[in-house]
Amino acid sequence: MAGIDILATVMNGANAAFLADLYARWAEKPDSVDPSFQDLFAALNDEARAVLMDASGASWAPRPRGGFGEVPEPAPAVAGKGRKDGAKGAPAADPEAARRAVLDSLRALMLIRSYRVRGHLLAQLDPLGLQQPKVHPELDPKTYGFTEADMDRPIFLDNVLGKETATLNEILAICRASYCGSIGVEFMHIQDPEQKSWIQQRIEGAPWLTAFDVNGKRKILQQLTEAEGFEAFCARKYSTTKRFGLEGGESTIPAIQTVVEVTAGMGVKEIAIGMAHRGRLNTLVNVVKKPFTQVFSEFRGSSSNPEDVQGSGDVKYHLGTSTDLEIAGNMVHLSLQPNPSHLEAVDPVVAGKVRARQDMAGDTKGRRSVMGILLHGDAAFAGQGLVYEVLAMSQLIGYRTGGTVHIVTNNQIGFTTVPAHAYSGLYCTDVAKSIQAPILHVNGDDPEAVVFCARMCAEYRMQFGADIVLDIVCYRRHGHNETDEPAFTQPIMYARIREMKTTRTLYAERLAQQGAVPAEESKAINDAFIAQLEDAFQSAQSFKPNKADWLEGHWAGIKAAGSEGEERDEPTAVPTETLKEVGAALARVPEGFNANSKILRQLEAKKQAIESGEGIDWATGEALAFGTLLLDGHRVRLSGEDVQRGTFSHRHAVLVDQTTQAEYMPVNNIREGQPRMEAFNSLLSEMGVLGFDYGYTLADPNTLVLWEAQFGDFANGAQVIIDQFIASGETKWLRMSGLVMLLPHGYEGQGPEHSSARLERYLQLCAERNMRVGNITTPANYFHALRRQLKANYRKPLVLMTPKSLLRHKLAVSRLEDFGPGSAFRHVIPEIDELVAPSAVKRVVLCTGKVYYDLLAERRDKGVKDVALIRVEQLHPFPRISLARALAPYTGAEVMWCQEEPENMGAWTYVDRRIEGVLKELDIKAKRPEFIGREEAASPATGLAKVHAAQQEALVREALGL
Structure with a gap:
């Protein structure tokens, strides 16, 4: 629709006749009109030119784009539909005045569009103030021919930016507040006009500046208090323990909580969260509500597993948990997935789990009832290819999940790697543009802006069933872990961080200045939370984990992992x-x-x-x-x-x-x-x-x-x-x-x-x-x-x-x-042909897979009767009992292991000692297997057909003793 709405705005009354006539002249002979209009008409897209052609009756064909680029696109909800009555605000009928007015309007709209496209370059995103905004010429009115004398002159907009007319100063004030404050928005790469206008309507006018009443502000303060208070408490009690704390990025917690609350109110019944280390413990206790007592017990070295459940366990910052929460009268099942140090590896796991729950619930159309939230670090989001793979799956038929909310806790550093070494683009989130996901960049030290963006992300996901990215630009107060010294490699950054007040402190001071939450109340909120943590700390000394309750519901009746009890294989035969x-x-x-x-x-x-x-x-x-x-x-x-x-x-x-x-x-x-x-x-x-x-x-x-x-x-x-x-x-x-x-x-x-x-x-x-x-x-x-x-x-x-x-x-x-009655899986398949008596068999060849048929065909072809072939169908768990039963009759035979793979590959190094263990327990001559196969090799196989054939024939003949 780019161009059509704008022409509807400016083509009214005398404007229409003037502009149509001018366009007809340009279409016939481009250099016959003023250069400014040459640029204007060249910049219009095909739809806009078609409108002008219809109005002028001129012949028309698509031309190469030029001039200022695509004509700006105002939000349909606020853009005018055009004036039919020459109403207030329309340019004068005088042709020259109309020409100037139309040109002013279009240039102003182009300026507005530039802020929608590139305003994020001027946004105040870095809490540390070390990253300077990037000035771009398209954000300067002079680029469009305006001068200082034009700044206070009214320009006809017809309700664009909510204005009938506005001065350039007014236009710039709205654009900068909307796109260059604590929030920077990238959304103009989106091709869907509805999605684009939806974001535009919610950003323009900077509504987050007045979005929160006193209760809303107090709630954000409470969430920040819990996020910061937990980290500070752990730092005091466990000063030498790695925990990958969230200090400097505490706004992440109210962001997650907002996404959960908003989507729960819109019908989501289950939310799966995936994240790496940083902030995991904080998310576990403050979002997923894992008891503080249990976490402190694990800090003391206690197992996270119940006593009757075995398992190796894992470090605290890899573990997950789940819970059922009531949020504004809605029950929501919330889970945080466990995952290893391989950062983004959990992303597809979460997406798959969400898809399964949706399928089980019958939510296969809209896919809104279950959703995923993925938290990323800035360096990992840019550096791990798995991020793109998961984004690429997001709208595919077999893998879509109705949209994932991605939250990047952007510390502006990866371990010791600064952005200049971490990614080639402008932002760590650039990869998300590949699927036209909107990206909201927000200053982490503006908690209200963070929560506003989180609400937007939740609503966007529920509205469009598509992915969206929230990039919380913050910092990491300590090193990669709490015992690391970051000033070794980033002295300037960490000198600045040492000067910084915490996010909660800054916000509490701001609320006190506003009169929203007095300083005394803020202190009381903090003191009450610290007292709660102290009580949990004392209780942790006697805490014992509950039973393995994750094997209830859909897992009911299945033997718990790591628990005692018999593993049973039920019959698999079918009538x-x-x-x-x-x-x-x-x-x-x-x-x-x-x-x-x-x-x-x-x-x-x-x-x-x-x-x-x-x-x-x-x-x-x-x-x-x-x-x-x-x-x-x-x-x-x-x-x-x-x-x-x-x-x-x-x-x-x-x-x-x-x-x-x-x-x-x-x-x-x-x-x-x-x-x-x-x-x-x-x-x-x-x-x-x-x-x-x-x-x-x-x-x-x-x-x-x-x-x-x-x-x-x-x-x-x-x-x-x-x-x-x-x-x-x-x-x-x-x-x-x-x-x-x-x-x-x-x-x-x-x-x-x-x-x-x-x-x-x-x-x-x-x-x-x-x-x-x-x-x-x-x-x-x-x-x-x-x-x-x-x-x-x-x-x-x-x-x-x-x-x-x-x-x-x-x-x-x-x-x-x-396949029918009486049949079952066979771990080992013994000899199937009629050979000499088992006691007369000279050799038993054990093998697995396709090489068996090569051996069988050659044995039959050569009429060999004293070499038995036994197939090991399952290698792990190793079938000791079945193999012993198959080998026992061959009392005088030697035992060989034959495989196609080179000796350093395939099953040989695994089965060697296990076969030996079986042979030692049997009353037969053979006590160790011998290897037959390809020689050790660096490459798995040759690419030359003749060499392959010679190798295969040689190992088959050797196995059969030919």
Whole structure:
């Protein structure tokens, strides 16, 4: 709409005829009009020129932009609709006077627009006063041809900025108050006019200057008192303990509390918060209401876990908690997620958890009932790529959550790194512009402005379902931690900080001067809070944590992480009739649906396999697992790059009409009223998406959630999520997850980046039965492994090295009876062929995954009868009992471990001693396994087909003794 509203403002009465005539002359011959109007018409956008063309009857075509840039866009709510009666304030009918008046108006509007675009450059954002405002020529009236003589001359605006007419001095006063005070707003990069005008209406006129009555001011003071008082108390009591305090950024606490209160009043039922270290303890006690007594108990070295719950625990500033709060009559569940020192790693976890809660509540349209608040440091927000990945997900179909409120506690330093070394843009928040999120920069020493902005952020999220960023520019009173000396590297900054009164002190003095809160009352508020902390400190000496109440609600009936009690795997077999019902639906296509002819052939093959009970391939086995879980009442979520079709064009979970592009999911059409499966092709991200899906599992233990890497080794890009959350989250934070990671793996001559999912890395992370890791060889075993995820009375992540060539391998198939009654997951699969008597077998080859079929094919081809092949399907927890049972008959054989991977990779270093332990307990000849595979290597695999083939043939022949 840029241009049209402005022309409606100035094109009235004599103005219209004059301007239309002038435009017609310019359109015919640009240099025939005054240079100022040449600039004006060149600057108009296409819509505005079209209006002028209609008025003038001139021929028109789009021209290159020039002049001052895009014509300014006033807020629709305050912009005039144009005058039809030559009313008060309209320019005179005299052509020359009209020309001057129109030019004045448009130049003034351009000046106003420049303040909307760049006013933040002059904003007073730095409490330390070290960062000087950045003067920009477009904020100077002289740039638009105005002189000192024009400053007090009325200019026609027609209700722009709420003025019919205004002098330049009046215009500048409003613009500077609105855009250059304690708040600097970046919003003109937004393309949605409604969002842009919404922000404009709430900023112009600087309403935060009069937004708070005495009660509102007292409330902010109380919140600052609690934020500052807690930090000061901890500093006195635990002077040598790291706590990553919030001193200098205390306004963050009232900001979070405001977002919580406002959104709760607008219908939000649950809020998940994610943040790094700084200010976490303060947020725990003052926002999420973790008892002061419990925090002080942890300072004394007591465990955060109940006595009957085991686990390694974590440092205080990594822990989370949750609570139910009543806010203005509304019950809200508030949680702060635990997270490691990897700063922004918690962001996608929070987003995934929010999405899961929304799905569970049926809030799949507006997605307003549950929301996330993410707190960031300035250096991390600019420096961590995961921030962009999470922003990029924010409006995608499979990952959107109705908007996240991002709060940056901007200390203007990262550990010892100043902004000039920390980010290349103007602000640490520049990355948020990539998704057109508005950014509110605010001086942290103006608490009322901070709270006003926080309220805006909350309302914007609820109005538009989109992300918004609040950048609280503050400082860090101490070093990176309380024992660090920051003056080593930033002497000027910290000399200034030592001179600074605290935010609460400054605000209390301001309120006393205003007469809003007398100094005596302010002191009484502070004294009462310190007394409360002293009482909690005394009580901490006898405090004991409560039971593990996080496993109630949706987690009821599931064995608590770290607690005593039996882990049970319930049956995973499915009645044959149900399997056939699901199989029939998998091959069914709606009438009139134009499926790809190649897909139709695959569907027919599935149908034949189910009906005959023979030759069920990997994709069909997977679909049977999904379908039967849906019929059991569970939902299924599959996410990752190109998962709908599958990287290897094998899955085709979503069929696409070749004429209309309409989509159809057979697995969602088995029975009426069944739960649904969702399959989302993700953005090209590993860390962000894996973190999101992990977070989803934290909130919903009854949905099967799977993340699939396009190739298994692409999970390398998500290693932080794997190390810090998936592998260790249960023992550190007692948070369980049933996430499934599908990692295509196998050596087929495709080079080092498409062969190995780095099985060794996952096995190195395995201990304490923290997750399952497997390299499965049959569709039926895959089926049972997936169903076991939800049928057990506990939750563990499952990491599977999934196949590539085996997806269509004629031997890698299962019978229908392998899925039906009496079947189950097989940790170890013993020899399947008829060989010589077990006592006559000379060699037993243990292996896992795809290499088994290479060994099997070669053995059959060469007629070898004295070498047995045993498959280890699950590597962790290591199947000692099943493996011992499979090995026991081979009393005189040597035992080999065969793998495709180089000796320093794959499962060898993990299974070596474990196999030895099993052999020592058996009454057989072999006591140690020997290794057969590729030699140690720096690269996972060769990229040369001939070399690959020679290596593979050599290891297979060596394993079989050929």
